[in-house]
Amino acid sequence: MVSIGPQIKRGSAELAILSVLAEGPLHGYQIAKRIEHQTRGLLRFNLASLYPLLYRMEKRGWVKGTWEDPPGGRRRRYYRLAPAGRRRLVPLREEWAQFFRALNRLAGVAHA
Amino acid sequence: MPDWQEIARRRLTPLALEAKRQEEIIVELADHLEDLYSDLVRQGKSEVEALKFALSTVADWDELRREIQLAANEEVIMKYRIKTLWLPGVCTSVLSSVLLQWFQRVPPAPPVIRLWQGTYLIIHWGWLLCLPLIGALGAYWSRRAGGKLLDRVLAASLYALALTCAMALGFCIGLVSDFGASLRLGLVGFVVDLLGYGIAPFLLLLLGALPFLRGDAAESRRAAVSH
Numbered sequence: 219m220v221s222i223g224p225q226i227k228r229g230s231a232e233l234a235i236l237s238v239l240a241e242g243p244l245h246g247y248q249i250a251k252r253i254e255h256q257t258r259g260l261l262r263f264n265l266a267s268l269y270p271l272l273y274r275m276e277k278r279g280w281v282k283g284t285w286e287d288p289p290g291g292r293r294r295r296y297y298r299l300a301p302a303g304r305r306r307l308v309p310l311r312e313e314w315a316q317f318f319r320a321l322n323r324l325a326g327v328a329h330a
Numbered sequence: 331m332p333d334w335q336e337i338a339r340r341r342l343t344p345l346a347l348e349a350k351r352q353e354e355i356i357v358e359l360a361d362h363l364e365d366l367y368s369d370l371v372r373q374g375k376s377e378v379e380a381l382k383f384a385l386s387t388v389a390d391w392d393e394l395r396r397e398i399q400l401a402a403n404e405e406v407i408m409k410y411r412i413k414t415l416w417l418p419g420v421c422t423s424v425l426s427s428v429l430l431q432w433f434q435r436v437p438p439a440p441p442v443i444r445l446w447q448g449t450y451l452i453i454h455w456g457w458l459l460c461l462p463l464i465g466a467l468g469a470y471w472s473r474r475a476g477g478k479l480l481d482r483v484l485a486a487s488l489y490a491l492a493l494t495c496a497m498a499l500g501f502c503i504g505l506v507s508d509f510g511a512s513l514r515l516g517l518v519g520f521v522v523d524l525l526g527y528g529i530a531p532f533l534l535l536l537l538g539a540l541p542f543l544r545g546d547a548a549e550s551r552r553a554a555v556s557h
Contacts, residue, residue, distance in 0.1 A: 246358060247365040264387035265362050269355075270397035277401065285354075295358050 231271055232280075233314055234261055236299060236307045239281060243298040246272065272297065280306055332367070332381055334360035341391040346399050355398060363387075414477030419488035422468035426461065426489040426531070433457040449519050451526055461531055462538030464489075469539030479543060486539035490532035497523050 238244060238252045249272070250263040275281045280303030286296045299307070338360040345352045363384050370380035388394055433440065433456045443451045465486040472485035484491070501520040505513070 245361070247362045250362075265359055265366075266388045266390075266394045266397070269359060269362075270394070270401045273355075273398060273401040292361075294361060295354070 230261065230314065231263070231267070232275065233307075233310050234263075235268075235271065235275065236280065236303050236310065239297055239299040239303070240307060243296040245294040245296050249297065275303070278302070331364075334364045334367070337385075338363065341388075342395050342398070345395060345402075347402055351402065355402075410476065413475040414472045414481040415485055415488075418468045418471035418475070418477075418485040421471070422464050422486065422535075423489035423492060425467075426457075426464050426535075429460050429464075430454060430457050445518070445522060449515070449522050451522050453526075458530065458534055461534035465535030465538030466542060467538075468535070469542035473542050482539060482543055483536065486542075487532050487535045490528055490535055493531070494524065494528035497528060 234253045234257070235249060238249055238256065241252075244252060246268060250268050254262050272281065272283070276283055276297075279300055281297045282300045283295045283297045285293055287293045335356060338356045342356060342359070343352065345355065347355070366387065367380045367384045370383055371377060375383070433454050440452050440454045440456075443453065445451060468486035468488070469482040472482040477485060497520065501516065504516055
């Protein structure tokens with residue numbers, strides 16, 4: 219398995235959270251599990267890395283957290299993508315796609 | 331089942347947040363720890379192992395507390411700095427600068443004292459007399475916005491400090507670019523300028539600020555946040 223450095227992980231964290239929330243509202247633990255599952259364990263968030271980032275993104279208006287009582291479950295704080303977060307996600311995806319394309323080209327040249 | 335809320339509360343509080351928001355964060359983080367613990371137990375780990383692992387996901391609770399406070403207060407801190415330091419500081423600096431220009435152009439001409447080998451000191455007495463009032467305005471503005479002692483001092487004296495930094499930078503650049511010139515002469519000129527445009531204005535601005543340097547900083551901060 220490829221290991222990704224902490225700098226790249228930090229930079230990609232916002233994209234990861236916004237991407238999973240684009241699929242629907244989730245509470246914090248679900249966000250962490252969903253990201254871990256969808257990246258096959260490559261990206262992992264724990265309590266210390268997830269919540270400060272979530273709160274910061276909430277302050278910026280990218281995500282919105284609300285307390286909800288799901289039927290049959292306990293009261294949880296669910297996060298959903300706010301319109302500003304949806305707008306932020308589009309260029310963020312493009313920036314990362316360009317970044318990886320550039321890395322691929324670099325790797326291609328290096329191996330040529 | 332461990333009392334996760336108590337565990338989170340013991341490690342995270344006090345958070346510099348409103349009581350309601352602090353409680354929400356504790357409940358939310360406790361939920362996260364409980365979910366993780368339950369998952370681990372379901373996967374076959376013993377309760378002790380699961381507890382240890384769940385707690386180990388936070389290496390430094392103090393750091394987490396700082397991170398959460400910073401994230402939750404990011405906007406407040408920025409607004410606070412702008413309101414208590416930059417806005418009054420920049421306005422008093424502009425006012426000081428405009429007044430200096432005005433006193434330099436409008437007669438009567440300020441007295442000039444010749445010092446040593448072509449260096450001279452200009453006493454802009456009209457401008458200097460205005461500085462305590464400007465310092466008072468900066469400190470009063472900062473205090474009204476909830477500024478701490480340092481914010482008030484900086485808001486009052488930003489002009490003199492900025493000018494001092496600019497003169498020091500100019501002197502250093504002059505040393506490098508005019509390597510052949512007299513170091514002694516340059517140094518005297520720098521000290522004279524520093525006295526006339528840095529130290530004396532700083533002291534006068536501070537003199538005006540003095541009445542507004544007293545007061546409860548914590549109370550001021552609370553007022554600023556509530557605004």
